[in-house]
Amino acid sequence: MLKNQVMKLFGIEYPIIQAPMAGGVTTSRLVAAVSNSGGLGMIGAGYLSPEQLREQVKEVRQLTSGYFGVNLFVPNEYRVKEKEVQAALERLHPVRSQLKIQSAEPVLPVYEKDLAIFHEQIQVVIDDKVPVCSFTFGIPSEEVIRALKEQNTILIGTATTVKEAIEVEKRGMDMVVVQGSEAGGHRGDFMEGSNESLIGLMSLIPQTVDSVGIPVIAAGGIMDGRGLMACVCLGAKAVQMGTAFLTCIESGAHPEHKAAILKSTEDKVVLTRAFSGKWARGIQNQFIAGMRGDENTLPEFPVQNALTQVIRKTAAAQNNPEYMSLWSGQSPRLAKSVTVEELIKDIMDEAKTILTAVQ
């Protein structure tokens, strides 16, 4: 495989990007291991404070001299609806009781505060000259894009439909990650109606490649050399893999989360709004099952996320996977407990074998 423009821009040997999973998964050790093994490591900074982000960027730089990136959540305006919140809290009460949670009711998020934090995160990316910055849940403002481009930061948008990818290009991003319906974690849709589409990569990659001029990076269900080669055939310049790196030794995912993926099957992976108010894909557990009937009436992101935070934290502390958010893509049968170096070597070896076999 010849070096394509994405690999050249990132200075990487293989067209493999580690998905920026938020919530403690992307430890500095994981990010650096990916960059040191020929891929691009990404810090999932969506939930990090500016100080934590600055600290982690420093830490990653001590562990690798390679390129790496940061992913940020673009804040979207939301309204805290008192009635909805009360109903959700009542709905969550039995879970709190079951986990013996004594703490006071959660503090609700404030949009203006989220936006201020986002701008501070951007300032860290600028100050520390982070080489790559990707965005989820939307496209940042013109000012933010201009400021980052002045630093030569490579900008990546996230899209779940061709229309979103076209918008990402129009607004000046350098590349676009297309997130197939197979992907684990939060859906990255940001345009009206996109959320219903749930387009699989077999459809999403070629239709996007035909419609935009910027490089397309594929994400969703890709776990090995077969997935990498398939995405390359469909026209993607690189793949972004989440679940495959989540179960790696270096990942900071909770041991119960890793274990749940390693023993799961494709039909146990479902979409739910119960944890955060935004649709996300993870392994079915008691929490999701219990909230099934309320999926459409829960508060929106990040309100529901704030309401369930103590539940997720307590469940993690109690090693109880039934109330943790066990994000996973649709290919859990292909997950392995290996080092990042082994994973990337296996992927590239398999890709080479396929290339020989299809001749």
Next chain:
Amino acid sequence: MLKNQVMKLFGIEYPIIQAPMAGGVTTSRLVAAVSNSGGLGMIGAGYLSPEQLREQVKEVRQLTSGYFGVNLFVPNEYRVKEKEVQAALERLHPVRSQLKIQSAEPVLPVYEKDLAIFHEQIQVVIDDKVPVCSFTFGIPSEEVIRALKEQNTILIGTATTVKEAIEVEKRGMDMVVVQGSEAGGHRGDFMEGSNESLIGLMSLIPQTVDSVGIPVIAAGGIMDGRGLMACVCLGAKAVQMGTAFLTCIESGAHPEHKAAILKSTEDKVVLTRAFSGKWARGIQNQFIAGMRGDENTLPEFPVQNALTQVIRKTAAAQNNPEYMSLWSGQSPRLAKSVTVEELIKDIMDEAKTILTAVQ
């Protein structure tokens, strides 16, 4: 690409199967053109009477000396719930008025009758020594499988999850079509809970290939050489393409149906139970939009199908796409109005170009 076992068994030059679309799409001309162009043509016989099937098999044989196949729907027991039917009829009444339908209320289906017709269809396949027979909505009985195998008919099951594919193999089918969430038309799920999974091909193909010994055929969103090569990389031995053949010159799809696909985009393609009572993927129109709120309370297949038949037929006669079932996979942007021969040539040319490019 070397000839694989599927191509050898089918005596075909290219690993391309035309999906057996029911409802008049798979004319003898279409089926024969596919077989004459190096692929495998399939008669979508789900809604054909035994007499019609016998007639079409004869017709196809007059147009091609190549292999071809027949697809049948395996009947599943259902109950006609009087209240549900009444509610659905009331729901459909404004649509009937709008289309000026004067006919009496529809005749409801009877499971025992469906089963008798299925056995007669099987008898046609046996009598006429049809070389290939595939099944949707389930796996036929042991007796049926044995009778077909005695005639050396190659049997293909349809699966939407790895678990269903394992069951298809266990019950003695020779191959399995895995239907990704991208696929147009009816979902082929038949095991409890499968319907919720909606697994994309990027996840479904490799996990199935690892779990069964029989050849895996991929279906869903595949439209060109890129899709073919991607599926081969993921481990599929052939692809089954529906929408790509539906818009071909030789297809019997309604001109308004073809036109709707040719101008549609990926985000307009939705899942609905409104037409038949079974989840199916098609282009959003007024009928689907109007039934949105009732999706989960409609009678099951084939009851709802019987209730809407006159609506679909009348809309077709009136050239009104807003009340027809416009089945389509998630890749409508890749659909073309070409002959079958051109389509297959384009696919194979593109596949060869990709093979050279990825070196």
